Amino acid sequence: MQLTVAMLLDGVMRTLREAVLPAVGERFARGQLFAVLDVLQNLRDRVEPKAELAEVEAASATAALERAAQALPAPDGPELARALAEIPAGPPAARAAALRAILVRAYEMLDGLPDERGAAARSALAEHLAAQTMRDVAVLKPSLLEEISKG
C-alpha cells in the first residue's frame, strides 16, 4: 500500500472538513460530523497496519528471494543474498516494504539476463507475486465505484 494509515486518516479528515462540511446545513448533522473528526484525529496516532498480513508477505518474499539468489549467477545472486541479510529487524510492515524493494532490484537483474539463465529465479519470484497478489485481493471489499461516481 502506498498510503500509511496516518496519511489516509489525514486525507479523510481533510475531505470531511473541506468538501463535506460546507455542504452540510442541518445542525445535528454538522455536530455529528465534528464528532467524527474528533474521533479520527484521536485515532490517527493509535493505529497501525495489521502485522499478520505484513508477516505473511515478508516470509513469502524472503523464501522467494532466497531461491532466486541461489539460482542467479554472480554477481547478481550474491548481491541479492547480501541485500536479504542486511534487512534490519523492524516492524513487519517496514520489513515487507524493504523486501518489495529487493524484489524490484531482482527484476532489474533479470532484465539484463538471457531468458534461460534467469528462468529458475523468475519462477521463484513469480510464485511469490502470484500468491501475494491473491492475498492482497482477498482482503479487499466490494467497490462502491458506481455510488462514488454518481454521488
Place this chain on the structure above:
Amino acid sequence: MDDATLRERLEEFLRGRLADAASVRVTGLERSTEGFSAETFTFDVDVARNGTVEKRAFVLKREPLAGLLEPYDLEPEFRVLHALSAHPLPSPPTPWLERDPAVLERSFYVMDRLPGDVPIPVAGPDGCGPFTEAERANLGVDVVDALAQLHTVDWRRLGLGFLGDPGPGRAAAARELERWEDRIRRSELPLDPALAEALGWLRGHLPATNDITLVHGDYRLGNFLVARNAAGARLSGILDWELVHLGDPLEDVAWCTSELWRGGTAFASGLMLPEEFVERWARATGREPDAARLHFYRVLAIVKMIAIMLTGLRAFRDGRTADLRMAIFDHQLPYLHLLLGMLRGWMGGA
C-alpha cells in the same frame, strides 16, 4: 471561486465571444461529479439576438489544481477538438479556449454539450453490465466504427502534426512506454514488484510499426456519450481527449478492449467480445491487428492505469487534493497487479 462568481465571469466571457448577441444569460451551472481529471461544469445559455432567444447547452473544462493526468495543458486537446469540430466523428464541437487566469483563475475551454449520458464501467446490481443486449448490438458497432473512423483521420491535413509524429519503427511504443514510466517516476512512490516485472518485459518487447494515426488515448466505456430513445441506444459523443496523441492505433484498440473497462462482463467496454471488437475494427480500417503488438499495448494499458493511479495517490499524499477518490486507488492497485499477472502469465503460479 464560488459558483455565483463563476457564473458572472462566465457570462462576461461569453458576451465577448458571442459579440453579436444582445444579451447572454448563463443558467443551470453545475459541477460534474463524474470526472476524475479536469474540472467539468455543465451549463445552459440563453442568447438573445434580433428579438429571439436561442438556448444553447455547453460543457466547460477547466485545469484542476491537482489530478490524475497532471501536469495539465488543455491546449493540445482543445486544438484537436477544435480541428475535429466539423468532422463527422461524434466529438463535441469546441469553439473556445481561454488561457488568461484573470477569467476563471485557470485555463479552460468550452464545448457544445451533446445529448446523452455517460455509462460507467461498473457491474450493475444484478451482475450484468451497463447495457442491455439490444443496446450492445447498436452501440458496439457505433463504438468500433467511430474508432476506425478516428484512425483514418488525416491528421496532417487537419494540422495536427503539432502532436508530434513519433516516426517509424519502435518509436511510437517507446514514446508511450517512456511517457508512463516518467509519470511513475515522478510520483516518487515505491515501485511494486508486479509493476517492475511488467516494465522490464515492456522495455524488452517494444513492437515496431510504420502505421501512425491519431490516437485518442482514453477511448473506452466511461468516455462514451450514449443517447437512448425509443429507437435504441446510439453513440452520441466521444469525450475526454486529454491523452490524445499520434501513435500506434492498436494502442486505442488494446485500451478499449482492456479488462479494465469490462463493467463486470466479458465484453470489451461492456459492448462486444474483445476478439469481435478487434476483428470488426480490422475490417473497418483495413489494418492487420498484429497479435504481438496488441499484447504489448494490453500490458501497457494496465501499466498506464497504474501510473494514473500513482499520480492521483501522490497528489493525495501531498495534500494537494481533498478528493478522497484519489485515496481509493491505493486499495484498487492489487486488482491491477492481478491483471498484470494474468497478462504476463505469472498468475499461473498461484
